[in-house]
Amino acid sequence: MRALVSVTSTVVWVLSAEGRVEEEQPGLQGFTGLSFEEVRGDGWTRALHPDDYARVLDEWAGFLRLQAPAEIHYRMRRHDGEYRHMRARAVPMFDEHCRLREWVGANEDMTAYEQGTDELRDREARLMQFADSLPHIAWELDPSGAAVWVNRRLQEYSGCETSSVLGWKWADLFHEDDRESYISGLRRAVEQGQAFRLEARVRRADGEYRWFQLANAPQSTKHGGIYRWFGTATDIDDSYQATEKIHRFLATLAHELRNPLAPISNGIQILRMPQSGEQAKESALATIERQTAHMVRLLDDLMDLNRVRSDRVVLRRAPTPLSTVINTALETSRPAIEKGQHPLRVNLPARALSLHADATRLTQVLSNVLNNAAKFSPDQTPIDVIVTEQPGFACVEVIDRGIGMLPEMLQRAFDMFAQADTSVERSYGGLGIGLNVARRLVEMHGGTIEAASDGPGRGSRITIRLPLSTSEAGDEPVSTEGEADLSSRRRVMVVDDNEDAARIVSMLVESLGHVVRAASTGADALNLAEHFRPEVAILDIGMPGMSGYELARRCRQTVWGRHARLVALTGWGQEADRQKSFEAGFDHHLVKPAGSAALRKILLEPVGEGGRTPRTP
CATH class of the missing domain: 3.30.450.20 (PAS domain)
Known part of the structure; x- marks a missing residue:
């Protein structure tokens, strides 16, 4: 040795x-x-x-x-x-x-080994530090699926110590309706050696359950065996609730659009029946007109919501007496108020209050609040409108004796798609977007809108505060427009690839006393116009082959089209759509369905001899 x-x-x-x-x-x-x-x-x-x-x-x-x-x-x-x-x-x-x-x-x-071990320890420490800093919950499972490590985020979220969630004990944090799905799904994934995903509710430290997306992925050895699992849980509750809101909104929208379609369809059948008397026909027409107007209001609400949320609303401010806004809103809401036989009590201050505001938009806000007061109140219960002056502000309160609101509902009364009770037996109709639009319009005016209630069954109070104008408002111009003298009939060309739409518009224009010709394509319209020489052309936008924009540009290049009035009649009603129409050469942009009043007003305007008529939105 x-x-x-x-x-x-x-x-x-x-x-x-x-x-x-x-x-x-x-x-x-x-x-x-x-x-x-x-x-x-x-x-x-x-x-x-x-x-x-x-x-x-x-x-x-x-x-x-x-x-x-x-x-x-x-x-x-x-x-x-x-x-x-x-x-x-x-x-x-x-x-x-x-x-x-x-x-x-x-x-x-052993230096090389120790250095490698130290590097591994350092790397593991860095990974643990990184995992603890994640906004997501993370964990490590053994080959059987039992938790052997969890990051700090789970402890912070659940309020539980690490020892209380290791093994299979952390499954206790799942909602009872989701727990078995997670356990059985994970065990199945362990048996099959495959990744596993699930959406489930996990209990927070305060007892509230929130939706998470959970994912578990196996880590295999070079021989193919699984030696551990890594998992993460991402809080998706906000997006989940938003998606649920959208789903509920779409279901509500379908319901609200389907409701007026039924009486419209039934009314059409009554009109077709030879045995229907004049009174029945008149009633059916009135029903169709009412329900069509209801559908238009729904679509207008959707358009307003989109404009407001995308900051595309332009306020047309002018000196405006507050009394004018209130009177117009009351007139707009009168059908809903009279339907419920609600006594209406209006209390105005002795001094006239003036705003620098968009009267149309504020009328929309106040009529929306009044309609809600009528809708959510039992018949024959009073509605109060109280106007007071505060330093620098006008205060408008709308008070009803309706279903009222819980404290948690007050906090989200102005949220999009908010409704106090979505069950069938408590459904009052509507899309749940009116107050959201109202709040944004009021805030655009520099004001505030708030909701208050003493609880369910004790009514609600909506308070609107608007800044007063620094100068006195002048008298509003009074319209002196009367009925048209239809003895001077106009030549009107209607162009729409939808033959039913073209026929109805043509009938409407003819009923106003004008001469009408119709075409279904841009090429047919140009050929027709060469000999018909229309003074007014009402054009659809979304036509195949040649769009309404292109047709308008070509019309402006003709002799007759230089001075003709071009009217876009389309389902597209965003501000960008209107701007695109005007750039193409249109004088007016009407959103379908356009009523006879809008068409009558346009057809009564004089056609300029030396150029196009001034365009209007």
């Missing part, structure tokens, strides 16, 4: 029974660069790292007492001054009388 030790370059050493160096140690001396005199006795310990010195001596002393095989890890200084990680293993050697004779040992340089 001593001969082997003397010729090998391996760090092999032999110590006495007392653990001291008593002979030359070529391997140890060569590694440390120390002479025999320097390593003799306990001198070899001078090569130990200062931070390891006391621990190594203490451990070595224990092995000497036990006379048992030893393994000690420490850092030892190499001859070049670098400390290397060493694993020292020593075996006690006994003589024939079982007395300890000496220790034979070897040092293995």
